[in-house]
Amino acid sequence: MMKRTVTYLLMALSLCSCGFKGVKDPYNGSLYRLDISLVYPEGYESAVRAGVPVQLEEINNLVKYSCATGDDASVRVTLPNGMYRVSVSDRKGSSIFNGTSDKFALNADMSLKLELSYSKAGTLVIKEIYCGGCDKAPAQGMYQSDKYVILHNNGGTTEYLDSLCFGTLAPYNSNATNPWNGIQDFAPVIQAVWQFGGNGSSFPLQPGEDAVLCLNGAVDHTRQFPLSVNLNKPDYFVCYNNTYFWNTTYHPAPGDQIKEDHILDVVEKLGQANAYTFSISSPVAVIFRPEELTIQEYVKREGSVVQVPGSAFDRVVCVPWNWIMDGVEVFNGAASSNNKRLPSEVDAGYVTQRTSGAGLSVMRRTDEAASLAKGYEVLMDTNNSSEDFYERQTASLHE
8 A cells, every 4th residue: 555655646746747748558548738927816817826836636536636836826737637626825924815716627738827825824713623432342343423523722822712602514425416516605504503602701811822612512521431522521512402413322411520601502493303413424523603693693694594405404504604614524434426515715725534343533733843933832724625635643632
């Protein structure tokens, strides 16, 4: 397997740098030129620079290629025919420029103008997602009632969790059919919208601090399953509502260390599930805050909650993309086909989770240089999970 990986790397370097000049074409004429031009948003033309990395992935064979732009924000590559995902992430100070072309079919010499979107690095970001569960050892099977997400203050001032909303998007899994046939003009938050309580200053998060949000039971799961995690700890938050989600396998009463005001509110219950549904293989997690009105006011507006196309029961809250403070796209490493659900201004890439039930999590990388300079933990934030995240072999809260 290692040998195969190295071969792909060498092939990528050869293809992107010079093609097969003077060498017999091993692809029997199925190589094509692709001219990629980056188009920066209006007003940000001064951000154009050479050396911007361009990532290409042949979707069907999972072969990845890398190259970089020249002074004119363009690059020419020679690649085998196939279906490609092309992504770019460029950052200048706090300004981030991302662009993605998903499922670009290369079957001739072609050109691609990749429109880049502008966004700013966030302050509250998602640090870790643990959703796949662990082995039940010494018992048999997998345990998946211990999911959690960690939030992090990546800025230099105190942030407050008060009124912050959390959710996951439809479709639940990256390899599922997207009922909208692509990325629509709103974030389709499915199953439930959860909200932190507080009076505006109840839940401060200092620079570099974390907040743990338990998606299932805020209990000590290690008492029964040693490879799991202890989620019964002071200052942990929990998604819990036994009126809407009464399945005690996934939502037992919070442990004795969990404070009453750390239980999130259900703003809107969507669908018929008796336990909060959050993908074990490939979720999208988002945090957001409404602007100019409360989330309670928003969900009452006509058109704010719509039916999922083709479903008799599932509904979603149509959250405007500009309300999203951070979002992370997870792809299913066991699937042969994955589809983007987040636009490039939220997450231009994705992080892959190889398997479920193995105690793995996906974790945001630490920016070591920035952390040293600022004196607190600063995490990578390019709004591109392909660059910012990695798969951690053991969930960070496992003791």
